[in-house]
Amino acid sequence: MTDKPVTACVLIIGNEILSGRTQDANLSFLGRRLNEIGIRLTEARVIPDVEPVIVETLNWARARFDYVFTTGGIGPTHDDITSACVAKAFGIPLILHPEARARLEAHYPPGQFNEARRRMAHTPQGARLIDNPVSTAPGFQVENVFVMAGIPVIMQAMFDGIAHRLSGGKPLLSRSLTLALGEGRIAKQLGALQEIYPDVEMGSYPFNREGDIGTRLVLRATEAARLDAAALELDEIVKTLGAAAEWDLDLSPHKK
Amino acid sequence: MTDKPVTACVLIIGNEILSGRTQDANLSFLGRRLNEIGIRLTEARVIPDVEPVIVETLNWARARFDYVFTTGGIGPTHDDITSACVAKAFGIPLILHPEARARLEAHYPPGQFNEARRRMAHTPQGARLIDNPVSTAPGFQVENVFVMAGIPVIMQAMFDGIAHRLSGGKPLLSRSLTLALGEGRIAKQLGALQEIYPDVEMGSYPFNREGDIGTRLVLRATEAARLDAAALELDEIVKTLGAAAEWDLDLSPHKK
Numbered sequence: 001m002t003d004k005p006v007t008a009c010v011l012i013i014g015n016e017i018l019s020g021r022t023q024d025a026n027l028s029f030l031g032r033r034l035n036e037i038g039i040r041l042t043e044a045r046v047i048p049d050v051e052p053v054i055v056e057t058l059n060w061a062r063a064r065f066d067y068v069f070t071t072g073g074i075g076p077t078h079d080d081i082t083s084a085c086v087a088k089a090f091g092i093p094l095i096l097h098p099e100a101r102a103r104l105e106a107h108y109p110p111g112q113f114n115e116a117r118r119r120m121a122h123t124p125q126g127a128r129l130i131d132n133p134v135s136t137a138p139g140f141q142v143e144n145v146f147v148m149a150g151i152p153v154i155m156q157a158m159f160d161g162i163a164h165r166l167s168g169g170k171p172l173l174s175r176s177l178t179l180a181l182g183e184g185r186i187a188k189q190l191g192a193l194q195e196i197y198p199d200v201e202m203g204s205y206p207f208n209r210e211g212d213i214g215t216r217l218v219l220r221a222t223e224a225a226r227l228d229a230a231a232l233e234l235d236e237i238v239k240t241l242g243a244a245a246e247w248d249l250d251l252s253p254h255k256k
Numbered sequence: 257m258t259d260k261p262v263t264a265c266v267l268i269i270g271n272e273i274l275s276g277r278t279q280d281a282n283l284s285f286l287g288r289r290l291n292e293i294g295i296r297l298t299e300a301r302v303i304p305d306v307e308p309v310i311v312e313t314l315n316w317a318r319a320r321f322d323y324v325f326t327t328g329g330i331g332p333t334h335d336d337i338t339s340a341c342v343a344k345a346f347g348i349p350l351i352l353h354p355e356a357r358a359r360l361e362a363h364y365p366p367g368q369f370n371e372a373r374r375r376m377a378h379t380p381q382g383a384r385l386i387d388n389p390v391s392t393a394p395g396f397q398v399e400n401v402f403v404m405a406g407i408p409v410i411m412q413a414m415f416d417g418i419a420h421r422l423s424g425g426k427p428l429l430s431r432s433l434t435l436a437l438g439e440g441r442i443a444k445q446l447g448a449l450q451e452i453y454p455d456v457e458m459g460s461y462p463f464n465r466e467g468d469i470g471t472r473l474v475l476r477a478t479e480a481a482r483l484d485a486a487a488l489e490l491d492e493i494v495k496t497l498g499a500a501a502e503w504d505l506d507l508s509p510h511k512k
Contacts, residue, residue, distance in 0.1 A: 016461050018297045019428075020287025021474065024280070027302065031276025041274045043309070044302040046283065049459075053299070076440040077460035078447035116443030134464065151464050172275075184332040187372030191334035203305075204333035205272050208390065208407050218277065 006169040008034050009065040010044040011057060013082050014072040014150055017046050025152045026071045033159060038168025039067060049073060054085035062089075062145050067166060069159075072150030074139060076116040082147060083140075087124035090142055097123040100138050107136040131161045141165070170222035172201075175231040180244040182206065183215040189237045190217065193230065199223065200230040262425040264290050265321040266300040267313055269338055270328040270406055273302050281408045282327045289415060294424025295323060305329060310341035318345075318401050323422060325415075328406030330395060332372040338403060339396075343380035346398055353379040356394050363392040387417045397421070426478040428457075431487040436500040438462065439471040445493045446473065449486065455479065456486040 010030050016022040024046070031041045042065060047053050054073075061068045073082030087094040101121040105113050120137040123129070130139035130146065132154055139148040139158050148158045179186065183204045194202045200221040207214055217234065221227040231247075238245040266286050272278040280302070287297045298321060303309050310329075317324045329338030343350040357377040361369050376393040379385070386395035386402065388410055395404040395414050404414045435442065439462045450458045456477040463470055473490065477483040487503075494501040 014461075015457070015459055016474065017283070018287050018300065019291060019474075019476070020284040020289075020297070021432075022461065023284045027273070028276040028279045031274050033276075035275060041276070042304060044274065046300040046302075048298060075460065075462055076443040078443070078450050079459050112440075114440065114444065116447070117440040119443075120440075135469070151462060153464055176277075184368075184370065184373040184376075187332040187334070187375075188370065191372070194334050201271070203271055203335050204331065205270075205278065206331055206407060208409055213391070218272070218275075220275070 004169065006039045006067075006167065007042040007065045008039050008067040008069060009061040010041060011054075011061060011068065011070045012044065012046040012072060012150075013049065013054060013070055014046075015048050015079075017072075018048055026150070026155050029152065029156060030069060030159070033163070034067075034166075034168075035172055037163060037166055038171040039166060040172065049079050049081055051081060051085055051088070054082065055089045058086060058089040058145065062143065066144060068145045070145070070147050071155050074120065074137070074147060074149055076119050076137075080119065083119075083122055083124070086142060086145060086147055090124055092124045092126065092142075094122050095125045096121055097127065097129065097138075097140070100129060100140075103136055103138065130158050133157050133161070172220045172222060173224055173227050174218060174220045175227060175247065176216060176218040177234070177238065177245055177247045179215045179217060179238060179241075180212075181215060181241060182213050185241060185243075186215065186217070186237065190234075193233055193237065196233075197221075197226065197230045199226055202230075260425065262295045262323075262423065263298040263321045264295050264323040264325060265317040266297060267310075267317060267324065267326045268300065268302040268328060268406075269305065269310060269326055270302075271304050271335075273328075274304055282406070282411050285408065285412060286325060286415070289419070290323075290422075290424075291428055293419060293422055294427040295422060296428065305335050305337055307337060307341055307344070310338065311345045314342060314345040314401065318399065322400060324401045326401070326403050327411050330376065330393070330403060330405055332375050332393075336375065339375075339378055339380070342398060342401060342403055346380055346401075348380045348382065348398075350378050351381045352377055353383065353385065353394075353396070356385060356396075359392055359394065386414050389413050389417070428476045428478060429480055429483050430474060430476045431483060431503065432472060432474040433490070433494065433501055433503045435471045435473060435494060435497075436468075437471060437497060438469050441497060441499075442471065442473070442493065446490075449489055449493065452489075453477075453482065453486045455482055458486075 123140040127140035127142050134154045148155045183206045203218040205216045329336050379396040383396035383398050390410045404411045439460045459474040461472045
């Protein structure tokens with residue numbers, strides 16, 4: 001296990017996310033799950049179904065991050081161009097993958113594994129398949145790039161199947177509390193605390209729920225002892241403010 | 257009104273989105289609202305609260321797109337660094353904006369416009385304020401960059417206040433239908449139709465809702481006559497498939 005953070009980038013591919021028709025649900029899932037295995041989601045990009053944009057973005061991301069995860073664009077229709085773009089980015093041919101083809105042939109009723117669906121059996125040459133226990137059509141991995149479906153239930157099942165292929169660093173542990181005060185009331189003390197604990201990332205997230213103003217404070221660190229020490233100090237600060245404050249369940253500053 | 261598409265990029269700034277703690281709700285809102293005024297959201301990036309990343313991404317985006325919208329990072333706490341990064345990206349000083357300061361001073365009870373909250377009155381020199389009718393602390397505009405809050409209700413109110421400053425091209429009109437069939441059953445005909453109508457963007461979005469598999473087909477174009485013609489042909493194709501299909505309300509292929 002290394003001390004250097006292991007990083008990831010997510011590429012969300014699809015016009016439907018950019019047009020606002022579809023609300024992305026994959027980013028928050030991947031952010032949480034990657035963090036659990038010690039991989040930090042460091043950036044995400046939402047890009048359209050446009051070949052040069054996908055190719056350029058993919059080549060940028062795979063050189064810069066330890067892992068790249070793509071979602072979307074691997075179905076049977078003309079606008080599903082992710083697989084071809086990945087092949088192009090790597091400079092390797094797109095081929096009919098024998099195992100993917102066999103799985104899809106077995107999946108569909110006789111005569112329904114048509115020409116369009118054969119698109120879904122194509123991968124860059126040498127790609128390693130990613131199982132799809134929901135609807136069979138597989139994703140695939142080429143080097144540090146994992147190509148997955150866009151439909152959340154399928155993407156999540158695919159991720160479950162590849163999590164064991166990933167090597168993380170130290171996971172970021174976290175403690176968080178909700179404070180019934182605007183963040184401007186604790187900003188100064190929080191900033192001072194941050195200076196004392198440069199190794200504990202301190203985030204302040206205001207919210208406004210039907211007129212109730214409050215702040216969620218999140219501490220994150222790889223070292224439990226440092227995190228606990230910072231959380232105890234934050235707890236003291238919060239008590240002096242005299243407002244309602246609640247630590248997340250099982251994550252009180254006194255618990256490991 | 258020009259025929260060249262007017263483009264936009266959204267920068268979602270905040271560790272909490274990347275960690276998966278917070279589900280972004282701003283992208284889909286902006287995608288829809290921008291499209292209504294003829295501006296195409298062409299790319300979005302989710303980036304952490306890290307100065308060089310924000311500065312670099314902002315400078316890339318403002319040179320490449322007609323408009324850039326940022327969300328997040330303009331509050332009073334130490335991790336709110338968006339305003340300073342925008343100033344740095346433009347190479348202009350960050351100043352205490354007199355009007356922003358006056359608004360905030362009037363907003364808080366005496367003695368509560370503290371040092372931390374004064375951060376929220378800082379903008380790059382010469383910035384034009386963006387009103388915040390929810391909680392006063394303003395956003396701001398510098399050239400083609402619009403800096404807004406991350407809390408959705410505030411961001412939406414801010415956008416309503418600046419929409420009149422934006423000049424769009426022709427809006428993309430759309431027709432969409434939901435088909436009770438996997439997309440592989442219509443992929444071939446849809447691809448052929450796309451070739452006949454290169455000026456009509458055709459998207460196919462499969463879904464899997466509690467085991468119900470279906471496809472949403474979306475046609476988008478700037479010219480109503482072309483869109484209607486393509487929708488009528490698609491309607492014919494769908495009828496031959498014999499599956500349940502429903503056009504979105506008020507958007508049947510026979511209506512303008």
